[in-house]
Amino acid sequence: MxxxxxxxxxxxxxxxxxxxxxxxxxxxxxxxxxxxxxxxxxxxxxxxxxxxxxNFSNATELLIIPDHYVFRMLYSQGIGLEQLGIRRVDGSSAEVDFLQVWKVFAQHYYLFHGTPSRIWMDYVFCEVFGFSVELNAENAEFFYHKINAALATDAFRxxxxxxxxxxxxxxxxxxxxxxxxxxxxxxxxxxxxxxxxxxxxxxxxxxxxxxxxxxxxxxxxxxxxxxxxxxxxxxxxxxxxxxxxxxxxxxxxxxxxxxxxxxxxxxxxxxxxxxxxxxxxxxxxxxxxxxxxxxxxxxxxxxxxxxxxxxxxxxxxxxxxxxxxxxxxxxxxxxxxxxxxxxxxxxxxxxxxxxxxxxxxxxxxxxxxxxxxxxxxxxxxxxxxxxxxxxxxxxxxxxxxxxxxxxxxxxxxxxxxxxxxxxxxxxxxxxxxxxxxxxxxxxxxxxxxxxxxxxxxxxxxxxxxxxxxxxxxxxxx
Incomplete structure (x- = not known):
C-alpha cells in the first residue's frame, strides 16, 4: 500500500x-x-x-482535463467525467473544484500502473516538478499546491x-x-x-x-x-x-x-x-x-x-x-x-x-x-x-x-x-x-x-x- x-x-x-x-x-x-x-x-x-x-492556472487544468488518456482510465472505473472537471457541451456544468478533482486523480493513481500514462506522468512529476515521492491520496494536496506554485512563476510560462x-x-x-x-x-x-x-x-x-x-x-x-x-x-x-x-x-x-x-x-x-x-x-x-x-x-x-x-x-x-x-x-x-x-x-x-x-x-x-x-x-x-x-x-x-x-x-x-x-x-x-x-x-x-x-x-x-x-x-x- x-x-x-x-x-x-x-x-x-x-x-x-x-x-x-x-x-x-x-x-x-x-x-x-x-x-x-x-x-x-x-x-x-x-x-x-x-x-x-x-501562466497555467492549476495542476488539474494542465495535467488532467486536457488529457483523455488520464480521464478515460478513471471513467472506466466508474468515475464520472463531471467529477473530473470535464464540461458539458451545453455549458450546464457545475463549478469545478480543481483541488477535489486532483484528489480524485491522486486517490486512483494506482490505476495507471503498467501504462504509458504512468511513465509520462511520473517523468513530469520527477523531472519537471522535482518530486521525490510518489503521488497518492495522502500527499495529493502537497503535490497540487507545489505544482501550482511552480506554474505561477515565469519559468513555467x-x-x-x-x-x-x-x-x-x-x-x-x-x-x-x-x-x-x-x-x-x-x-x-x-x-x-x-x-x-x-x-x-x-x-x-x-x-x-x-x-x-x-x-x-x-x-x-x-x-x-x-x-x-x-x-x-x-x-x-x-x-x-x-x-x-x-x-x-x-x-x-x-x-x-x-x-x-x-x-x-x-x-x-x-x-x-x-x-x-x-x-x-x-x-x-x-x-x-x-x-x-x-x-x-x-x-x-x-x-x-x-x-x-x-x-x-x-x-x-x-x-x-x-x-x-x-x-x-x-x-x-x-x-x-x-x-x-x-x-x-x-x-x-x-x-x-x-x-x-x-x-x-x-x-x-x-x-x-x-x-x-x-x-x-x-x-x-x-x-x-x-x-x-x-x-x-x-x-x-x-x-x-x-x-x-x-x-x-x-x-x-x-x-x-x-x-x-x-x-x-x-x-x-x-x-x-x-x-x-x-x-x-x-x-x-x-x-x-x-x-x-x-x-x-x-x-x-x-x-x-x-x-x-x-x-x-x-x-x-
Missing part, C-alpha cells in the same frame, strides 16, 4: 533490456541522443498557450517551457475554417519558427461531420469562392492551404474512418459533389466523396509541397451518451481493423511514384504492419510510415512497430517519432520513451552482430531527430 513517503524510482536504465550486453549498448546509444532537440511535428496542444504566454524542454519545433492542428488568430499572434511575436499549425480539413471534406453544410458556407465566405460549385470548392481549399502555409504549416492531417481513395473523372466528381451539397448523397456516396477528397488532397500536396498524413482506423465517439453530453475527444474512441492495399490503390496508381509527394500513413491496426503497410512503404517512393500511434504509443507498441516493419521497410521509410498529444508537459516524457525504445531495438541488432555500432549511433540520431525534420520538411526550422 502506498504511503506518504514512497520514493520515486526513475531508474536511469528504465525500458532497456535486462540482458547485460544489450543494456550497456542501449545506454551508450541513448546517451548520444538524449539531449537532442525535440521535433514535435504533429500534435494537438492549444496554440492559445503560446500566443498569450499566460508556455514559451519558457518550450526552451526548457528543448523543443525546436511544435505543430498544433487546426480545422480548415479556423482563422488562426493565435498563430497570427505567434507569427507577430517571432515564434513562428518554433510553433506552427497543421491543416486539418475534415470539417469541410467529411459530409458526416456535424455542421458540415455551415462549414462549406464559411469556407466560401473566407475565400470569396462559390463553394457550392465543384471547381470553386477546390479553389477555396487551395486558398486555405496557402493561408495555413503562411502561418507555418508544412503538413495536412486527415482523420478519416477508412483509408479508401478514389480517382473519379471530373464529371463524376461534379455529380457527386452536387449530391453532397444537396444532402441527397447516400452513406456509400459520402464515403466515396471522402475517398475522392484524399486523392484531391494528394494532388494539392504535390502542388504546394505539404506533407499528407492519414490517420484512419478509429471508431470515434463510440460512447454515444458521453459524446452527446460532453462532446468529442473524451476518451471513447476505439481502434478498428483497417485495410490499405486495395483502398489506397486509386491514389497510388495516380501519385504513388511521385518522389516529391510525402504521404505518411498511420494505423491502430497492428496486424497491418507486416502484411500491408511495410510492403507498401517499402515500394512506393511517396510513402512513409508514421510511428506507433495513440493506443500503440507505448514501450511495447514501439517495439512491436520496429520488429514488424524494419525487415521490409527498413528504418528510412519511417519518420522518427511524433507525440500527437494534447498534454504539453508530456512531450519530453514521450520523446524520452521513444528514444530509449529505439536505442533498445538498435542495441539488440548490434549485440546479435546484425548492425555495426557505427551504424547504430547514426540511426539513433536519425530516429530521434533527423527523420522527423526531413519527413515534415522542417529542415529550415
Amino acid at each position: 502506498n504511503t506518504k513517503h514512497t520514493p520515486y524510482n526513475l531508474h536511469p536504465d528504465r525500458l532497456f533490456s535486462s540482458d547485460t550486453k544489450e543494456r550497456e549498448i542501449s545506454k551508450l546509444l541513448y546517451n548520444s541522443v538524449k539531449s537532442l532537440p525535440i521535433v514535435s511535428p504533429h500534435g494537438h496542444t492549444d496554440p492559445r498557450w503560446f500566443a498569450d504566454n499566460d 508556455p514559451r519558457a517551457l518550450l526552451q526548457q524542454f528543448n523543443i525546436e519545433l511544435l505543430a498544433t492542428t487546426e480545422g480548415a475554417t479556423n482563422c488562426l488568430t493565435h498563430h497570427k499572434k505567434i507569427k507577430q511575436d517571432g515564434l513562428n519558427n518554433t510553433v506552427i499549425t497543421t491543416f486539418r480539413p475534415d470539417d469541410v471534406i467529411d459530409p458526416q461531420v456535424k455542421g458540415f453544410s455551415r462549414n462549406i458556407e464559411v469556407l466560401g465566405e473566407l475565400t470569396n469562392e462559390d463553394t457550392h460549385n465543384w471547381q470553386g470548392y477546390l479553389h477555396a481549399l487551395r486558398q486555405r492551404r496557402e493561408f495555413f502555409r503562411a502561418h507555418g504549416a508544412t503538413a495536412t492531417d486527415h482523420g478519416h474512418a477508412t483509408a479508401l481513395t478514389a480517382d473519379l473523372s471530373s464529371l463524376e466528381c461534379q455529380r457527386l459533389f452536387e449530391k453532397i451539397i444537396s444532402k441527397t448523397a447516400s452513406s456509400e456516396e459520402q464515403e466515396l466523396f471522402r475517398a475522392q477528397m484524399l486523392t484531391e488532397m494528394a494532388g494539392m500536396s504535390l502542388e504546394d509541397g505539404m506533407v499528407l498524413q492519414l490517420h484512419p482506423g478509429v471508431h470515434r465517439n463510440h460512447n454515444t451518451s458521453v459524446f452527446q453530453t460532453f462532446g468529442a475527444d473524451k476518451g471513447c474512441d476505439i481502434p478498428v481493423n483497417i485495410e490499405y492495399v486495395n483502398s489506397l490503390k486509386p491514389l497510388l496508381s495516380k501519385y504513388g511514384n511521385e518522389t516529391k509527394l510525402r504521404f505518411i500513413l498511420f494505423t491502430l491496426d497492428e496486424s497491418n504492419y507486416t502484411r500491408e503497410l511495410a510492403p507498401l512503404a517499402g515500394h512506393y517512393p511517396c510513402l512513409k510510415l508514421g510511428p506507433a500511434w495513440w493506443f500503440n504509443d507505448s514501450p511495447e507498441g514501439m517495439l512491436r512497430f520496429r520488429h514488424q516493419v524494419t525487415e521490409t521497410a527498413g528504418f528510412y521509410n519511417t519518420v522518427g517519432f511524433n507525440d500527437d498529444t494534447r498534454a504539453f508537459l508530456s512531450i519530453p516524457a514521450r520523446h524520452d520513451v521513444a528514444r530509449r525504445i529505439d536505442c533498445r531495438f538498435l542495441a539488440k541488432l548490434v549485440a546479435e552482430h546484425r548492425l555495426s555500432e557505427t551504424a547504430a549511433f547514426e540511426l539513433a540520431r536519425d530516429l530521434s531527430y533527423r527523420l522527423a525534420k526531413e519527413a515534415y520538411q522542417a529542415a529550415d526550422f
Whole structure:
C-alpha cells in the first residue's frame, strides 16, 4: 500500500533490456541522443498557450482535463467525467473544484500502473516538478499546491517551457475554417519558427461531420469562392492551404474512418459533389466523396509541397451518451481493423511514384504492419510510415512497430517519432520513451552482430531527430 513517503524510482536504465550486453549498448546509444532537440511535428496542444504566454492556472487544468488518456482510465472505473472537471457541451456544468478533482486523480493513481500514462506522468512529476515521492491520496494536496506554485512563476510560462524542454519545433492542428488568430499572434511575436499549425480539413471534406453544410458556407465566405460549385470548392481549399502555409504549416492531417481513395473523372466528381451539397448523397456516396477528397488532397500536396498524413482506423465517439453530453475527444474512441492495399490503390496508381509527394500513413491496426503497410512503404517512393500511434504509443507498441516493419521497410521509410498529444508537459516524457525504445531495438541488432555500432549511433540520431525534420520538411526550422 502506498504511503506518504514512497520514493520515486526513475531508474536511469528504465525500458532497456535486462540482458547485460544489450543494456550497456542501449545506454551508450541513448546517451548520444538524449539531449537532442525535440521535433514535435504533429500534435494537438492549444496554440492559445503560446500566443498569450499566460501562466497555467492549476495542476488539474494542465495535467488532467486536457488529457483523455488520464480521464478515460478513471471513467472506466466508474468515475464520472463531471467529477473530473470535464464540461458539458451545453455549458450546464457545475463549478469545478480543481483541488477535489486532483484528489480524485491522486486517490486512483494506482490505476495507471503498467501504462504509458504512468511513465509520462511520473517523468513530469520527477523531472519537471522535482518530486521525490510518489503521488497518492495522502500527499495529493502537497503535490497540487507545489505544482501550482511552480506554474505561477515565469519559468513555467508556455514559451519558457518550450526552451526548457528543448523543443525546436511544435505543430498544433487546426480545422480548415479556423482563422488562426493565435498563430497570427505567434507569427507577430517571432515564434513562428518554433510553433506552427497543421491543416486539418475534415470539417469541410467529411459530409458526416456535424455542421458540415455551415462549414462549406464559411469556407466560401473566407475565400470569396462559390463553394457550392465543384471547381470553386477546390479553389477555396487551395486558398486555405496557402493561408495555413503562411502561418507555418508544412503538413495536412486527415482523420478519416477508412483509408479508401478514389480517382473519379471530373464529371463524376461534379455529380457527386452536387449530391453532397444537396444532402441527397447516400452513406456509400459520402464515403466515396471522402475517398475522392484524399486523392484531391494528394494532388494539392504535390502542388504546394505539404506533407499528407492519414490517420484512419478509429471508431470515434463510440460512447454515444458521453459524446452527446460532453462532446468529442473524451476518451471513447476505439481502434478498428483497417485495410490499405486495395483502398489506397486509386491514389497510388495516380501519385504513388511521385518522389516529391510525402504521404505518411498511420494505423491502430497492428496486424497491418507486416502484411500491408511495410510492403507498401517499402515500394512506393511517396510513402512513409508514421510511428506507433495513440493506443500503440507505448514501450511495447514501439517495439512491436520496429520488429514488424524494419525487415521490409527498413528504418528510412519511417519518420522518427511524433507525440500527437494534447498534454504539453508530456512531450519530453514521450520523446524520452521513444528514444530509449529505439536505442533498445538498435542495441539488440548490434549485440546479435546484425548492425555495426557505427551504424547504430547514426540511426539513433536519425530516429530521434533527423527523420522527423526531413519527413515534415522542417529542415529550415
